Amino acid sequence: EDQVTQSPEALRLQEGESSSLNCSYTVSGLRGLFWYRQDPGKGPEFLFTLYSAGEEKEKERLKATLTKKESFLHITAPKPEDSATYLCAVHAWNQGGKLIFGQGTELSVKP
Amino acid sequence: EAGVAQSPRYKIIEKRQSVAFWCNPISGHATLYWYQQILGQGPKLLIQFQNNGVVDDSQLPKDRFSAERLKGVDSTLKIQPAKLEDSAVYLCASSFVGGNEQFFGPGTRLTVL
Numbered sequence: 001e002d003q004v005t006q007s008p009e010a011l012r013l014q015e016g017e018s019s020s021l022n023c024s025y026t027v028s029g030l031r032g033l034f035w036y037r038q039d040p041g042k043g044p045e046f047l048f049t050l051y052s053a054g055e056e057k058e059k060e061r062l063k064a065t066l067t068k069k070e071s072f073l074h075i076t077a078p079k080p081e082d083s084a085t086y087l088c089a090v091h092a093w094n095q096g097g098k099l100i101f102g103q104g105t106e107l108s109v110k111p
Numbered sequence: 112e113a114g115v116a117q118s119p120r121y122k123i124i125e126k127r128q129s130v131a132f133w134c135n136p137i138s139g140h141a142t143l144y145w146y147q148q149i150l151g152q153g154p155k156l157l158i159q160f161q162n163n164g165v166v167d168d169s170q171l172p173k174d175r176f177s178a179e180r181l182k183g184v185d186s187t188l189k190i191q192p193a194k195l196e197d198s199a200v201y202l203c204a205s206s207f208v209g210g211n212e213q214f215f216g217p218g219t220r221l222t223v224l
Binding site: 031049087089091 | 115142144151152153154155156159166167202204206211212213214215216217218220
């Protein structure tokens with residue numbers, strides 16, 4: 001069964017304290033791995049898509065990496081405005097367009 | 112470019128009542144998705160349309176949930192009758208056919224009392 005697990009469930013950082021969020025996945029055939037950001041009361045906002053092991057993508061203070069079993073979202077020198085829930089999702093070849101989401105990591109960055 | 116529109120943003124109903132949610136996708140996006148997000152969990156797909164046809168409704172509780180996309184543009188999701196466990200945020204997303212990136216609307220927060 002295709003499955004996505006994110007850790008930690010919650011992460012509290014001080015402003016400027018770099019860290020990483022983990023997304024472990026089990027999927028029969030990975031078509032793509034997605035990272036989304038979700039602010040309270042809003043829908044998920046697309047951040048990155050990764051397609052193959054070894055791929056990396058960056059956007060401002062965020063960098064996403066992918067291996068055959070997991071993905072990491074690295075946050076460098078975070079700011080309070082980076083506080084949000086970060087969702088990881090996989091798209092499998094045998095699942096049509098369906099995204100299978102993890103439960104998310106709630107990030108809080110204090111000034 | 113306008114994003115995915117959803118209404119209402121909030122709805123509170125009693126159990127056994129019915130409720131309907133509306134979604135208008137990004138212009139040109141033929142694929143439309145409805146997801147259910149229970150508090151503290153990631154979104155779970157309920158139904159996927161391509162144009163006005165259903166692609167995947169395997170996780171839609173068909174005894175109480177229904178959805179339609181009659182003209183291949185906007186869509187309505189209905190729950191009748193609602194149960195307490197239906198309390199969740201209902202998210203609509205859209206994408207190009209075969210496109211990997213799905214773009215989400217703001218969601219409708221449903222509370223069933």
